Amino acid sequence: MATTTTEVGRDLRSAILSSDPQLSKFNPLPRILAHDDFNTGLHGWVELGGNYDGRGDFHSLDRHFRDFRPPQLSTCDFFDVGTHGAMSGTYALKLATRPYPGHTATAIRRLTMSGRGLLQIEAYIAYKAEATVGDEADNAFGDMEWDGNRHPSEAQFGAFTVATDLCGDGGLRYHTVARYQNADEDGNMLRRWRYPIVPEPTPREHFEGKVDYPYATDFTAPNPDDWRDFGDEQELCMNEVPTKVNWHYLRWVIDTEKRQNVELQLNDRIMDWSSVPVPPYEERYGSLENLLNFYFSVRTLSGQRNFLYLDSVVISADW
Amino acid sequence: MRQTQTAVLERGAVLDAELATEPFEAAWASEARWFVEFLEPAPEGSVVLRTQISADGLTWVDHESPAIQCSASGIVTTSVHDFGHWLRLVALIDGATAAPLVRVYLALKE
Known part of the structure; x- marks a missing residue:
């Protein structure tokens, strides 16, 4: 059977990716826009900062946008084992909340689009609530009581989120959002994927007097009624x-040509997200043409510090 | 090229008593410098700044570098070397009639 040039090219690419220890654990689309291994620095992942006025006045920042915390290059150090290290080398990127119910930590990566079509982010992630030590610490929280297998910290982890901020074609702005809701504020285990049905409130809407949220509001979509569950419960390996x-x-794929979700994968569960809505802002935005931002966030509901670790990230596109 | 990171550990904290910054991992860094900027000063207030370190991010102990005493105005800076893998800054204010608003940077270098 004849082999076409296209097939040879595809096989060659596959062989190169498979033999590269850094990339063989990913499945990138044809163009790799970013490969972020946190043994070599922050790679542009930075705290999501709020918008401020022309004087840089702290009070001009939205209250719920003021304190998303700087990401850390973490060795995953713990009290019982010392340095755990990352999946690749020693360092991971860590997002850490404050010990305050509802507080969110973020890390955002800011790019622009040079085309339209499929866009994918892949990452190796881990999530944890901060360890508790000492006689004052609880041995149970919500659904989780220490029994030699289950541990209260599993119920003290709230949620992690991966999302975008996208804009183009004359200021049409929208977000795609995928959240894993591990537990609620009382420690009831949920283990559900969720998405919001409204766009994220913006600093301009605050400036215009349309919204004003308190500290530690869920900035992605403040009203819990604006979230929908997707699919069945998925248990992860909190260990x-x-x-x-x-x-x-x-692995998460969206389509910026159609402004749609495509597919979400977490380990062995591959979910068709094409039916998940992507609500655009009704008003157009300036200064954002071809905006392409990805962010990760972690939100504690228990008030225990919550951490999201990223070993490495690949962002790729088919354009 | 050496790696660096500037982390804004407090963007606008109200220093009305004792403030401890959130735990920050800095295993990769050999140099660290604090910048404490009083965005809304209280010059009559006396502030003590002390670096604390930790091996696990849970329990903290004073670093052997001397504490800094200053008034709650302007920008104050101090450096720390030879630390464990976690850093935080503890600020204590006394004598102020109004609580100053502070920004705290941690500047790290490989």
Whole structure:
């Protein structure tokens, strides 16, 4: 059977990716826009900063947008084992909340689009609540009571989110959002994927007097009624205690030509997200043409510090 | 090229008593410098700044570098070397009639 040039090219690309220890654990689209291994720095992942006025006045920042915390280059150090290290080398990127119910930590990566079509982010991630030590610490929280297998910290982790901020074609702005809601504020285990049905409130809407949210509001979509569950419960590998780090594969595809979700994968579960709505802002935005931002966030509901670790990230596109 | 990171650990904290910054991992860095900027000063207030370190991010102990005493105005800076893998800054204010608003940077270098 004749082999076409296209097939040879595809096979060659596949062989090169498979033999590269850094990339063989990913499945990128044809153009790799970013490959972020946090052993070599922050790679542009930075705290999501709010918009401020012409004087840089702290008070001009939205209250719920003031404190998303700087990401850390983490060795995954813990009290019981010392340095755990990352999946690749020693360092991971860590997002850490404050110990305050509802507080969110973020890291955002800012790019622009040079085309339209499929866009994918892949990452190896782990999530943890901060370990508790000492006689004052609780041995149970919500659904989780220490029994040698289950640990209260599993119920103290709220949610992690991966999302975009996209704009183009004359200021048409929209977000795609995928959240894993692990537990609620009382520690009831949920383990559900969720998405919002409204766009994220913006600083301009605050400036115009349309919204004003308090500290630690869920900035992605403040009203809990604006979130919908997707699919069935998915249990992940928290691995019993808050100091064992098991890395999970995340892959998420969207289509910026159609402004639609496509597919979400977490380990062995591949979910068709094409029916998940992508609500655009009704008003157009300036200064954002071809905006392409990805962010990760982590939100504590229990008030225990919550952490999201990223070992490495690949962003790719078919354009 | 050496790696660096400037982290804004407090963007606008109200210093009305004792403030401890959130735990920050800095295993990769050999140099660290604090910048404490009083965005809304209280010059009559006396502030003590002390670096604390931790091996696990849970329990903290004073670093052997001397504490800094200053008034709650302008920008104050101090450096720290030879630290464990976690850093935080503890600020204590006394004598102020109004609580100053502070920004705290941690500047790290490989």
